[in-house]
Amino acid sequence: MNQKNDLGYATVIKDLGGMDYRTISENMSRMGFKMNHNTARNDFLRAMSKLAKEICEMYEIPLHKDDIYTVSKDPRFQDSMGSLIQMLETLSVE
Numbered sequence: 001m002n003q004k005n006d007l008g009y010a011t012v013i014k015d016l017g018g019m020d021y022r023t024i025s026e027n028m029s030r031m032g033f034k035m036n037h038n039t040a041r042n043d044f045l046r047a048m049s050k051l052a053k054e055i056c057e058m059y060e061i062p063l064h065k066d067d068i069y070t071v072s073k074d075p076r077f078q079d080s081m082g083s084l085i086q087m088l089e090t091l092s093v094e
Helices: 021-030 037-058 065-073 075-093
Strands: 002-005 008-011
Touching: 021 037, 037 065, 037 075, 065 075
Parallel strands: none
Antiparallel strands: 002 008
């Protein structure tokens, strides 16, 4: 899955268990939650925006709502959130 951004493409690395938006929507629909790939993308970006907002507040970085959304779409931010989740999962196993 590729989502074009000014800074490149946000891609999902399947080797790490990631799914593209279409796969997410198909799985959710099979589980009884009707969803299309646009909804999956919007929900994902909404969640990324919440993380970006909290991080900016934690570091006292004043950003406008539009800037937070831009951060949430940045492939570098998304990759760093994936790395953080992987690290937390590793710590919780030990």
